[in-house]
Amino acid sequence: MLAKQPRETYKRHRPETTRLYQLVERYYSEFTDNLAEQSQYLPKHVVDLSFLYKSV
Secondary structure, three states, X not given: XXXXXXXXXXXXXXXXXXXXXXXXXXXXXXXXXXXXXOOOOOOHHXXXXXXXXXXX
């Protein structure tokens, strides 16, 4: 017989506390402005992340 495993509770990840998240949040608009000045742009799939929020 298998031993009953204790259930782990869900612990939310907190990406907003990471250094990477903070750097992107701080410099993203400046970075994209600098690209635009050079007539360069990020690909649409990088800029448009709305697909992440669509319900299934």
